[in-house]
Amino acid sequence: MFGFHYRLERHALRFVLAVVLVAGIGGFVEIAPLFTISETVETVPDMRVYTPLEVAGRNIYIREGCYACHSQMIRTLRDDVERYGPYSLAVESKYDHPMLWGSKRTGPDLARIGAKYSDEWQVAHLVNPRDVVPESKMPAYAWLARTPLKMGDLGLHMAALRRVGVPYTDEMIANAPGDAYGQASPDSPYAAGVTKRYGDATNVRAFAGQPGHVTEMDALVAYLQILGHLTDAAHVQQAQAAQ
Numbered sequence: 001m002f003g004f005h006y007r008l009e010r011h012a013l014r015f016v017l018a019v020v021l022v023a024g025i026g027g028f029v030e031i032a033p034l035f036t037i038s039e040t041v042e043t044v045p046d047m048r049v050y051t052p053l054e055v056a057g058r059n060i061y062i063r064e065g066c067y068a069c070h071s072q073m074i075r076t077l078r079d080d081v082e083r084y085g086p087y088s089l090a091v092e093s094k095y096d097h098p099m100l101w102g103s104k105r106t107g108p109d110l111a112r113i114g115a116k117y118s119d120e121w122q123v124a125h126l127v128n129p130r131d132v133v134p135e136s137k138m139p140a141y142a143w144l145a146r147t148p149l150k151m152g153d154l155g156l157h158m159a160a161l162r163r164v165g166v167p168y169t170d171e172m173i174a175n176a177p178g179d180a181y182g183q184a185s186p187d188s189p190y191a192a193g194v195t196k197r198y199g200d201a202t203n204v205r206a207f208a209g210q211p212g213h214v215t216e217m218d219a220l221v222a223y224l225q226i227l228g229h230l231t232d233a234a235h236v237q238q239a240q241a242a243q
């Protein structure tokens with residue numbers, strides 16, 4: 001075995017060919033699954049894109065490093081499914097750029113956290129986790145509720161997402177700041193545009209409890225409340241499997 005390697009290394013050309021062959025096998029193994037991607041990612045009619053406010057919340061989630069402690073992928077294992085709900089489908093992260101599946105669970109998986117708690121609970125938990133979960137060791141993010149949300153550049157974020165395949169329309173991009181404001185300000189004239197562009201099921205409410213004053217807390221809570229609810233596909237699939 002070692003003699004073989006010794007001889008191989010002494011013949012430059014043969015060694016190069018062997019390296020190319022081995023790297024080629026590795027490359028093929030990595031690339032091959034992409035050929036079947038159209039079968040891997042389910043097509044579901046009710047999958048919707050993130051609203052501008054949810055995109056902003058997602059950006060804050062990334063900025064604050066929430067993914068370092070929270071995964072967003074429920075595995076097919078029975079323990080996972082019993083604790084968190086139907087296992088994650090590929091289509092559910094179809095519009096996630098970058099994906100936030102994560103690999104570490106210091107805290108629970110968040111793939112189906114949406115609508116599990118009230119907005120008030122989410123805000124109280126983020127301001128100081130120990131107020132609602134006394135034994136929690138999650139850091140506090142109280143400043144999010146004091147920081148006004150920057151909305152001016154949301155159209156640019158959405159245009160960038162469109163470049164990588166998220167089907168935002170020109171109208172959605174042009175109205176991004178107004179829609180972000182409207183989604184957290186139900187009584188404002190901007191609110192109607194949100195449901196018009198993103199569907200009647202979109203959550204339009206003052207997530208952090210201060211209508212007209214849109215903060216980073218509103219954005220993050222809007223994002224958390226939609227996790228697992230962009231499509232019903234996983235629930236439908238689980239119900240079918242149970243029959």
Ligand code: HEC
Pocket residue numbers: 061064065066067068069070106107108110113129133135136137138139141220224
């Ligand atoms: C240092 C690790 C850590 C970081 C960073 C972290 N968390 Fe947590 N998180 C936890 C732990 C541990 C729990 C479980 C205890 C609790 O509920 O507070 C938790 C619980 C949660 C829950 C409740 C989950 C459930 O099903 O009950 C939510 C929602 C949440 N975190 C959101 C976030 C968000 C959003 C961020 C980023 C702004 C974040 N976390 C950052 C550790 C972390």
